[in-house]
Amino acid sequence: MWGGHKMGSSGSRFLGGLRSGFRGAQACCPRLTTSQAVYSKNQLSWTLRIKPRVFGEYRIMWFKSRSMTFAYLSKMKSYRLPWTRLYCTSQTTVDSSEVKTFLALAHRWWDEEGVYAPLHSMNDLRVPFIRDNLLKTIVNHQPGKPLSGMKILDVGCGGGLLTEPLGRLGASVTGIDPVDENIKTAQHHKSFDPVLDKRIEYRACSLEEIVEETAETFDAVIASEVVEHVIDLETFIQCCCQVLKPGGSLFITTINKTQLSYALGIVFAEQIAGIVPKGTHTWEKFVSPEKLESILESNGLSVLTVAGMVYNPFSGYWHWSENTSLNYAAHAVKSSVQEHVVPAEFALKGETEELRAEASHNSGVREELKR
Amino acid sequence: MAAWLAGSRWGAAPAAARRDLLVSCRRWAGTSADTVYDVVVSGGGLVGAAMACALGYDTHFCDKKVLLLEAGPKKVLGKLPETYSNRVSSISPGSATLLSSFGAWDHICNMRYRAFRRMQVWDGCSEALIMFDKDNLDDMGYVVENDVVLHALTRQLEAVSDRVTVLYRSKAVGYTWPYPFSMADSSPWVHITLGDGSTLQTKLLIGADGHNSGVRQAAGIQNVSWNYDQSAVVATLHLSEATENNVAWQRFLPSGPIALLPLSDTLSSLVWSTSHEHAAELVSMDEEKFVDAINSAFVITYEISLCFVADATQWSDANHTDFIDSAGSMLQYAVAFLKPTKASARQLPPSVARVDAKSRVLFPLGLGHAVEYVRPRLALIGDAAHRVHPLAGQGVNMGFGDISSLVHHLSTAAFNGRDLGSMSHLTSYETDRQRHNTALLAATDLLKRLYSTRATPLVLLRTWGLQATNAVSPLKVRDCSQLSKSLAH
Numbered sequence: 004m005w006g007g008h009k010m011g012s013s014g015s016r017f018l019g020g021l022r023s024g025f026r027g028a029q030a031c032c033p034r035l036t037t038s039q040a041v042y043s044k045n046q047l048s049w050t051l052r053i054k055p056r057v058f059g060e061y062r063i064m065w066f067k068s069r070s071m072t073f074a075y076l077s078k079m080k081s082y083r084l085p086w087t088r089l090y091c092t093s094q095t096t097v098d099s100s101e102v103k104t105f106l107a108l109a110h111r112w113w114d115e116e117g118v119y120a121p122l123h124s125m126n127d128l129r130v131p132f133i134r135d136n137l138l139k140t141i142v143n144h145q146p147g148k149p150l151s152g153m154k155i156l157d158v159g160c161g162g163g164l165l166t167e168p169l170g171r172l173g174a175s176v177t178g179i180d181p182v183d184e185n186i187k188t189a190q191h192h193k194s195f196d197p198v199l200d201k202r203i204e205y206r207a208c209s210l211e212e213i214v215e216e217t218a219e220t221f222d223a224v225i226a227s228e229v230v231e232h233v234i235d236l237e238t239f240i241q242c243c244c245q246v247l248k249p250g251g252s253l254f255i256t257t258i259n260k261t262q263l264s265y266a267l268g269i270v271f272a273e274q275i276a277g278i279v280p281k282g283t284h285t286w287e288k289f290v291s292p293e294k295l296e297s298i299l300e301s302n303g304l305s306v307l308t309v310a311g312m313v314y315n316p317f318s319g320y321w322h323w324s325e326n327t328s329l330n331y332a333a334h335a336v337k338s339s340v341q342e343h344v345v346p347a348e349f350a351l352k353g354e355t356e357e358l359r360a361e362a363s364h365n366s367g368v369r370e371e372l373k374r
Numbered sequence: 375m376a377a378w379l380a381g382s383r384w385g386a387a388p389a390a391a392r393r394d395l396l397v398s399c400r401r402w403a404g405t406s407a408d409t410v411y412d413v414v415v416s417g418g419g420l421v422g423a424a425m426a427c428a429l430g431y432d433t434h435f436c437d438k439k440v441l442l443l444e445a446g447p448k449k450v451l452g453k454l455p456e457t458y459s460n461r462v463s464s465i466s467p468g469s470a471t472l473l474s475s476f477g478a479w480d481h482i483c484n485m486r487y488r489a490f491r492r493m494q495v496w497d498g499c500s501e502a503l504i505m506f507d508k509d510n511l512d513d514m515g516y517v518v519e520n521d522v523v524l525h526a527l528t529r530q531l532e533a534v535s536d537r538v539t540v541l542y543r544s545k546a547v548g549y550t551w552p553y554p555f556s557m558a559d560s561s562p563w564v565h566i567t568l569g570d571g572s573t574l575q576t577k578l579l580i581g582a583d584g585h586n587s588g589v590r591q592a593a594g595i596q597n598v599s600w601n602y603d604q605s606a607v608v609a610t611l612h613l614s615e616a617t618e619n620n621v622a623w624q625r626f627l628p629s630g631p632i633a634l635l636p637l638s639d640t641l642s643s644l645v646w647s648t649s650h651e652h653a654a655e656l657v658s659m660d661e662e663k664f665v666d667a668i669n670s671a672f673v674i675t676y677e678i679s680l681c682f683v684a685d686a687t688q689w690s691d692a693n694h695t696d697f698i699d700s701a702g703s704m705l706q707y708a709v710a711f712l713k714p715t716k717a718s719a720r721q722l723p724p725s726v727a728r729v730d731a732k733s734r735v736l737f738p739l740g741l742g743h744a745v746e747y748v749r750p751r752l753a754l755i756g757d758a759a760h761r762v763h764p765l766a767g768q769g770v771n772m773g774f775g776d777i778s779s780l781v782h783h784l785s786t787a788a789f790n791g792r793d794l795g796s797m798s799h800l801t802s803y804e805t806d807r808q809r810h811n812t813a814l815l816a817a818t819d820l821l822k823r824l825y826s827t828r829a830t831p832l833v834l835l836r837t838w839g840l841q842a843t844n845a846v847s848p849l850k851v852r853d854c855s856q857l858s859k860s861l862a863h
Contacts, residue, residue, distance in 0.1 A: 126790070126791075126792070127790065131790060134789075134791070145436070146434065146436045147435065147436025147438070147788075148437045149789075167791070167793070168790065168791025169791060170791075172789075195410070195561055195563065196577075197410060198410075
């Protein structure tokens with residue numbers, strides 16, 4: 004069932020996310036907003052029905068835990084006020100079934116020809132992507148350690164596959180993952196290299212748990228192969244934004260939600276060829292670039308790049324592509340000034356595509372950004 | 375793989391290492407037992423030293439630690455000796471570019487080297503001749519003494535000593551290979567045990583320790599090899615008169631090729647590959663006879679055409695067959711008719727007056743090719759990976775080609791933050807170079823066998839082949855650019 008060949012349509016990178024526990028319901032209830040309808044004309048038509056279920060989802064979350072209530076209410080009132088900090092909830096960010104999936108394979112991370120081979124091979128694309136975009140912001144970089152001086156957070160680092168290359172490039176990297184075993188594997192692996200040992204720090208926690216203590220400390224946050232496992236993407240992105248310094252970069256790689264990704268990513272990869280372990284991905288959780296862009300923009304992150312990635316299972320290599328219908332990578336930058344305020348209603352209704360990082364200083368909820 | 379692990383795995387000697395650590399610390403001057411080197415190059419010859427140099431000067435290796443292990447003592451070359459060394463190499467323009475990329479070529483230019491612009495290769499049993507001649511006055515290659523190259527490399531290594539550490543008089547006696555991926559508490563690095571008991575850890579071991587490579591044997595990499603029934607005799611020759619001396623000469627005799635490489639206006643270097651008996655005789659015979667033998671070997675004209683018999687102890691007056699004569703001439707007329715080209719008049723190499731005393735040496739020849747160039751955390755370059763007959767002058771140039779390719783792959787890997795010992799880029803290097811080297815080795819071996827025979831059909835074949843190649847310019851130009859070497863030894 005675990006396959007273990009080199010073939011794979013996309014990495015099975017794990018990241019904790021919000022989970023309502025109603026997976027079945029979620030299956031037909033994408034968290035789309037009406038803005039989604041505008042952008043994704045070529046998505047499946049059934050994605051257009053949403054509003055009641057969206058509320059339903061929030062209701063479900065509300066029943067789950069008290070801290071969630073807080074989050075929900077804050078959303079209703081003020082999307083983001085400059086002086087208030089939206090605390091991401093921490094209790095239910097980890098999906099226990101996802102944890103089980105990755106627990107079984109925790110020791111296999113570093114086998115370059117094993118289950119995680121596609122992820123190893125994806126480094127050939129994502130490391131240069133991150134490195135080159137970060138180098139644009141560095142004035143005089145040292146040859147040999149181009150990213151030295153940068154503080155990077157790798158959310159959902161797994162066994163440290165992406166963390167270590169960034170450490171080798173000179174950055175100080177913090178890798179977090181909710182699965183303890185993953186962190187143990189990662190710690191063990193880096194312990195042999197004295198240089199990496201100093202530059203990388205691992206913690207077994209979720210993003211929400213460290214938001215408070217690490218607010219605005221990172222030059223870059225990387226969530227690679229993570230957002231397709233997250234339930235509340237909105238909150239996740241908010242947390243990412245909070246830990247970023249103004250002007251910092253957010254890098255996301257994930258899987259698009261299209262018919263093609265269902266056919267190749269779920270049906271072929273998981274069920275037919277067994278390239279990706281069954282149950283790793285849920286098609287409903289896939290995020291389209293348009294939706295991701297809208298969420299990013301609504302949180303004050305301006306999207307600079309979206310690029311498609313394609314995996315060739317025969318050669319085992321990834322390639323950049325114009326086509327984003329399978330995998331894609333996105334780079335967004337947090338605005339330098341905290342100028343954006345989006346009313347909560349818009350977040351719910353999904354007016355997010357109208358939002359840009361415009362000035363709305365120190366005022367409460369403003370409803371100017373109407374559709 | 376199990377055999378690989380079982381056969382070559384033995385633990386380091388920690389207790390002895392601790393004791394010897396103090397001793398070796400003095401030499402290491404700052405490195406400690408906890409240092410994990412990024413790259414260790416085993417073997418400080420031409421190719422090993424050039425590899426260490428290339429890594430030391432690479433921009434993406436600024437932050438990395440490189441170590442070069444050399445079993446011999448450090449050679450200090452104060453002043454260039456007047457007499458030329460008898461071990462010279464023919465450096466191709468591509469290799470010269472590599473050497474200049476880290477500044478070694480400038481040192482060589484300041485010492486001494488000889489550029490040659492033309493190369494004449496001809497058959498001893500027929501009049502077939504091919505002349506490689508770059509019309510645009512570019513140099514076809516450079517003849518440089520091995521000591522000069524090594525001295526230039528040593529100077530460049532000293533200049534970058536903060537990144538590249540060189541350990542002289544250090545021979546590796548044992549290697550411990552890592553498991554495929556880190557399980558349990560085994561160290562993922564390669565452990566090298568030195569003669570004095572100390573150990574080194576490295577992420578990538580590069581084996582550049584010659585054709586009897588200890589690294590290759592320890593890794594259990596299979597080596598396809600056979601010995602030729604030939605030895606090469608090298609000597610430094612004084613010419614009868616000073617000439618421009620910018621032509622490389624090679625004549626294929628049935629016993630083996632004889633070549634003359636220019637060293638200066640009055641000096642040339644000899645490489646004569648011949649049977650073991652004849653080679654032993656050449657080395658032991660007195661100077662005058664030796665000089666006569668050389669002059670005859672080149673100067674025998676087509677008309678009387680003495681083809682040496684296989685053991686070359688007797689000079690036979692047998693003419694080569696008329697059949698081959700006429701066949702050769704026919705082809706020449708045909709070629710001239712169809713495609714008039716400028717006639718390649720056969721020229722004679724300069725005559726030799728005397729030979730440098732004590733410069734006559736012989737060494738056996740063979741072919742070797744490692745089946746795999748790379749393993750996890752291991753790469754082979756130079757003669758450790760391939761050993762070739764000197765008739766085409768490929769030896770050291772193939773090694774320098776390996777260096778270019780490997781440094782390119784490692785540099786890209788370092789810039790991508792990759793683990794240097796990872797198979798992905800090592801396999802790319804292997805594919806690159808095996809394709810190139812296998813073809814060259816096969817071609818050289820074929821040429822050697824083709825020209826070792828006096829059987830008429832084959833002589834005819836090679837005669838026609840050579841004449842055709844000479845006539846067809848594009849083929850010649852391509853050969854020229856790819857194989858524009860004479861002899862390297």
